[in-house]
Structure formats: C-alpha cells, structure tokens
Amino acid sequence: MAQPYLSLEFIDKTFERNGTRSEVLKQISLGVDKGEFISIIGHSGCGKSTVLNIIAGLIDATSGAVFLDGKHVDAPGPERAVVFQNHSLLPWLTVYENIDLAVSKVFRGKKSKAERHAWVMHNLDLVQMAHAKDKRPAEISGGMKQRVGIARALSMEPKVLLLDEPFGALDALTRAHLQDAVMEIHARLGNTMIMITHDVDEAVLLSDRIVMMTNGPAAKIGEILDVPIARPRNRIELASDRTYLKCREAVLKFLYERHRFVEAA
C-alpha cells in the first residue's frame, strides 16, 4: 500500500497546566495526497489550529507521528510553510525584505543573488503585490498583508502549504478576492495545501476534501467529505450548483445538527 504524501498517524495531544490535564486531540489520523487541497473545519476551540501547529512542528504531539514525503517530521521547517492568521510580517522590513528574508535563508547557496531577487519578485507577482514591494506592512491593507504572507510562504517552495485561518480577519469582499487568488495559485503550482477555517462556504469552494472535527475536549475527526466539483471553480456558477449545495448542506448538518457547539450562545 502506497503511503500518502503527508500522513498524520494516531496523533494525541494533551496540555498540562497547573497540574490539570486537558485532552485536546484524540487519535487523529489523516492521509493527504500530493497536490490535494484539504480544509479542516470545526467549531472554535476544537483544536483544529493545534492540528495545523503539530503538522508545522510548532507544537509537539503527545503521541503519534507526522510523516511528510516518507520522512518523520518533528520540528518546524520551510518545507511546511505556514500562512499565519494575522499575517506575521515583520513590521520593520519592507514587503520585499520580508520575502527576501525567507528566500535568502532557504535558498542560500542554491540560487545566485540575481536568481534570488528574481524569485522574490516572481512570488510577489503571483499574489499581485509587486507594486508595493518597498512599502512597510503598516502602510498596506489587511488583505494586502495577507497576500504578502502567502507570497512569503510560497517563496519557501514548501512541500505543504499550511494556512491557519488565513482570511479570518478580513472583510467578506477582500476574503473572496484572496480565496480566488489561492485557488488560482493552487491550480498553477499544484501545491499541497491544508487550510484551517470556520467558514463553510470557503471550505467547500476551495477544498478537494473537508475534514470535519468534533467538539473538544478530546476532539476527533468526525467525518471526511469529498467535494467532487471540477476545477476551475467559479463562485458565481457554484452558487446554484447541486453538488456544491449538497456538500454545503452536509457540512452544515455536521456542524449544527450532530455536533452543535453547546457553549456558543
């Protein structure tokens, strides 16, 4: 049996604080194929961000293991680039310098200086931010910052791109623009992407499969939904597409009927 490109095997996570143990994740197992777009959806506090951080290596799993491309993963690294929820650009660097920091580190000795410059500009072009290359993060809008955050992650040429609620802090219109941008990049580069979200429409629009998590404590993968919609996808056409609506309904039923979040008033 062929091993999937990225696999999570029996991940458990317990946090211990002031002597009280809280079980966050229980027996999370998931296989992701190369080039696949996976969304992980669940109510807030279900530990979906913890899953992403474990894949990124920023948090250690209590037990279980993550394998990427046949190798065991236990520390952060640029082959699992993260697009952080609040962009996390360094405010004292310009847009160009922020990406150059990543490119210089990852491609030192592998690309010449001119090639590195071209690669930075190429990634800025991908997210249509080349025009703002000399601006500082404080001088550009939230959506633009997140574009730069995506460019920085892409510039590391990651095997897996991890997106941690990348559009959560953006307004609906900007969010739609960025979703389209991510879809386009995924179509062009064929990256493997894992996205954390709590937006049902976003999950269905972007994903090949949607991983639905039960509520914590001890959250598990409740269900995995295939989204058999052909790409390229168009949000306007999909609005009345039967498969789209059925997928949407399935996720909504999971989240609001079978696994209602009781504490959410």
Add this chain to the structure above:
Amino acid sequence: MSVTQLNLKEEKKPAQTAQVVTFNPSPATKPFGTRLLQNGRQMMAQLLPPLITLVLIVLLWELVCSSPTSSLPAPSRVLEESWELIAHPFYVGQGIDQGMFWHIFASLQRVAIGYALAVVAGVALGVLVGQSQWAMRGLDPIFQVLRTVPPLAWLPLSLAAFRDGNPSAIFVIFITAIWPIIINTAVGIRNIPQDYQNVAKVLRLNGFEYFAKIMLPAAAPYIFTGLRIGIGLSWLAIVAAEMLIGGVGIGFFIWDAWNSSLISDIIVALIYVGVVGFFLDRFIAFIGRLVTRGTANA
C-alpha cells in the same frame, strides 16, 4: 425641523470635499513668499510660548534678586560678573583654568566612554535575562538590589579599585546607566510576539540570525527607552562624581566656583549642564527614531 437640518448637512458635504480636493495641489502652486510666511508662522507658534515663559522667568528672577542684600545674583549681575566666562568658551589656560567648552567636553568624554560600555554590557545582559528563565531567576534579584545603590556610593569603592579619578568616574557612569538598559532590554526581549518567533522557527533561523534579524529589531523600541533613561542618569551622575574627583570637568568646575564664592559662574555652568543634558536626551531619541522606524506601529 430635523428633516431640513439633515438636508442642509448633505448639501454641505460635497462642498467640503470639493474644497479639500482643491486644497491639495495648492501648496505647490503657491508663490514662494506665501509658503515662507506659512512656515514662519508655524515656527513662531512653536517658538513663541517657550520664549515668553523664558522672558517671564528671567524678569521674575531679576525682580526677586534685585536688592543689594540678596544672597543670589540677579541675571544682570550674572552677565556682568561672569562675562569673561560667557564670552570665551574656548579659552585655554593652565590646569583647571579652562573655558566652559573644555569643561563640558571633558565631562562628555567620560560620559561617552562609561555610557558606551554600559550600552554594550547592558544590552548583552538584558538579552541574556530576557531569553533565559534561569538567567532571569539567577540575576534579576541581584540587579534589583544593586540598582538601588546611589551612583555616588560606588565612587569610593571604584577609587579604591582603580586608584585614579578618571576611570572611577567612568565606572560610576557605567554602573548608573546600565540598570535601565538591562531592565528595558529584558522586557523588550520577553515581549517579542510569538508570531515572530514562529516565523523564525519555520525559517529555521540560527541563533545569530534570530538575534540580528528578529530579536534586536523587535526589542528596539524598548531598548531605546532604556538607553534614553540611561543617558539622562549618566549626565546626572557625572556632575556629582566630578565634584569629588576634581580635575577638568563641569562637575568640579561648579564645586571650585562654590569654593571661590563665584555664584554667577555656578549659574552659567548650570545653564550649560541643562542645555547639554537636553541635547543628549534628544540625540538618543533621534537615533532611536531612525533605528526603530516602522517598528512601533505594527
């Protein structure tokens, strides 16, 4: 009633925006003279209030000290008695008989050396304490005790150790300036957002790269707060230390003037000390603004 008012407002609005639009290009097309006048008016608005206060204070001082039995000289007497001192700041004489510039220069030199050492050691120790829980637990109580020791209390000890006035004064500056630098640097390092640390981890920055590219710029606003407090304290301490060690320097100049009952000279020296201290503070603040450009507002 309210409806008509609402209408009025709406009619006003477009007119206002139209005005703003025409306002923007206007400064460029305005004649040079008008611009000069505008700038001049702004400068006046900035300079006038402090000038008025200054004049009032001098007047009050003149009034209070004008009687011949007054123990302190009035401004007019200061000018008269210390005119030599005021008019010839670059005068070079024998021993400690020097112009004001040379006294200030000697003091600034001591401050520069002591402060520079304090900056290097203070930032290094601050990084250590900010980074490591163990260093924090081990060193912080000692720092907290030592920093309450008044600067001058170190002087006899350092005189005993160095057996010379000049290095002792420099040591006093060092030990005075270092505490706020250490403490503020440590706070800055401890406050580096988790996000930046995660970025560094994903990029696998090594220790030195993390220090130079994330840690120092992220903590720079805090570090410069410490540096500014430090330079202020240094300048406070040097005057006191020099009074005791003697030689050329503004501190001993003041003490010497007191011993010779030259009260007017003391007043001139105090004005020098105040003005130089002000510029030292502004200088560090200026460098801070240059270095932390963009850091403060993320």
